[in-house]
Amino acid sequence: MIKQSSLTKKFIMAFAGIFLVLFLLVHLGINLFILPITVNHQEIFGQAVQFMTSNPLVKVIEIVLFLTFLIHMVYGIILQIQNWIARPKRYRREGWSQTSFFSKFMIHTGIIILIFLVIHFINFYFVKLGWTAPPTGQAPVLGDHDFYHMAVNLFSNTTYAVIYIVLLILLGFHLSHAFQSAFQSLGLNHSKYTPIIRWLGYAYSVIVPLGFICIPLYFLIF
Amino acid sequence: MKLRLKIWRQPNATEKGKFATYDMDNVSPEMSFLEMLDSLNGTLVEKGEMPVAFEHDCREGICGSCGLYINGHPHGPQKLATTCHLYMRVFRDGQTIVVEPWRARPFPVIRDLIVDRTSLEKILVAGGYISVDTGQAAESNTTKIQKENADESYDSAVCIGCGACVAACKNASAMLFVSAKVSQFALLPQGKVEAKRRVQRMVARMDELGFGNCTNSYACEAECPKGIKITNIARMNREFWKAKVCGQKTV
Incomplete structure (x- = not known):
């Protein structure tokens, strides 16, 4: 893995990243039904949860997803360590000419997202497996698949909601560099399409975290 | 122009280096950065000190041998210019300029500002x-x-x-x-x-x-x-x- 070519590692990072970007869209699509966007939003959310936890194809994709997360993290860390080694002595006056500002903090935002992921697992995925107790609060949680009430309980907790919002903003920073970077790593740079990819990336990194943030915000305000 | 230079001095590849500070009084804004260093070296030699070692050859921006990390920018703050094509007029009177060699593991320092x-x-x-x-x-x-x-x-x-x-x-x-x-x-x-x-x-x-x-x-x-x-x-x-x-x- 360490001996692999630098370009191969970048390809793998990019592929894994794009898969995770697609996953976030699906995740957001389902999560939005926690909000009263339709009359029977709770029912639709329940059905989606039912589908995601029982469909055999989703089970397979779930394993691929976990592996993707793992690969993205491991490769990210290896690349970062190699990059640190490549400059043993730093400059006294560091340059700030980077045109992509958040690229400087990918490892930092990445590690914070990883910590959040662990918390997320303890709150939801491990509950489904029966390893941890569901988050308690005002709403009674009906069984270990009742993600709706678990989410309601968590987001009603102001501290949790604020941490969640901050973390999603950091995820947005991570994505704002990651999106266009993935395409560049795959060699997909084109005078016509790269500007579109960049704008799409910026739009994605604002809209998707904002979509997730809407949910705790709703519970904080109402 | 008056300038304060903080230049990386390192006698050879094995010994540790450190920054040395030099004050210059009569810098012409029309000088190139390398000419300014030449002038500094002239004074150092007169004082019996070792001149600052830096690489240069054509001084026309085509050979690629000059290359100093100046105030956080390779080849200095001017866009699309090598160090030999960087002129002192881009700096302010009284400014402190930090001059460092390229820093990278594959570029070991040979002496002062020269890297391999x-x-x-x-x-x-x-x-x-x-x-x-x-x-x-x-x-x-x-x-x-x-x-x-x-x-x-x-x-x-x-x-x-x-x-x-x-x-x-x-x-x-x-x-x-x-x-x-x-x-x-x-x-x-x-x-x-x-x-x-x-x-x-x-x-x-x-x-x-x-x-x-x-x-x-x-x-x-x-x-x-x-x-x-x-x-x-x-x-x-x-x-x-x-x-x-x-x-x-x-x-």
Whole structure:
């Protein structure tokens, strides 16, 4: 893995990243039904949860997803360590000419997202497996698949909601560099399409975290 | 102009270096940065001190031997200029200027501001050439080359190999340099013959020498004195892909 070519590692990072970007869209699509966007939003959310936890194809994709997360993290860390080694002595006056500002903090935002992921697992995925107790609060949680009430309980907790919002903003920073970077790593740079990819990336990194943030915000305000 | 210079002094590769401070009083704004250093060295020699060692050759911006990290920028704050083409008028009177050598593991300091950039040559030896006999100068239009390709190949070929991209990159990555060399050949019919072997060999050598990985920050493009574009890096990535997937032999 360490001996692999630098370009191969970048390809793998990019592929894994794009898969995770697609996953976030699906995740957001389902999560939005926690909000009263339709009359029977709770029912639709329940059905989606039912589908995601029982469909055999989703089970397979779930394993691929976990592996993707793992690969993205491991490769990210290896690349970062190699990059640190490549400059043993730093400059006294560091340059700030980077045109992509958040690229400087990918490892930092990445590690914070990883910590959040662990918390997320303890709150939801491990509950489904029966390893941890569901988050308690005002709403009674009906069984270990009742993600709706678990989410309601968590987001009603102001501290949790604020941490969640901050973390999603950091995820947005991570994505704002990651999106266009993935395409560049795959060699997909084109005078016509790269500007579109960049704008799409910026739009994605604002809209998707904002979509997730809407949910705790709703519970904080109402 | 009055200036305060903080210059990295290191007697040789093995001894530890440190910053030395020099105050200069009579700096003309019309001097180039190297002329200013010459003038400083004149005073140092008169005082019986060791002059500051720095590399230079053509002083016309084409040889790529000058290269100092000045106030956080390789080749200084001026865009599209090498250190020899940097003039003192871009600095303010009374400004403090920090001058450092290129910092990267594959660029060990030889003395003061001079670093060993042989590693860039080593990458070129691995594949930065064509072995096909191009013969005598042919009739024009004998080999058909798309205008855009000819232009892009030329734009990549203007790389002078100074290493500013490595110095600017937060990861000390040489991808802009390598990709410019890969692109320059890959875009022309004569270079296509060895394209698959070339890209694999050059990338492998680059990794072996201990350069960092590209994180697409594009500082290299912003600092390159010759305006080499990051589209070259994307092209190298494509060429590498093509070679690994479609090439009959993995190099």
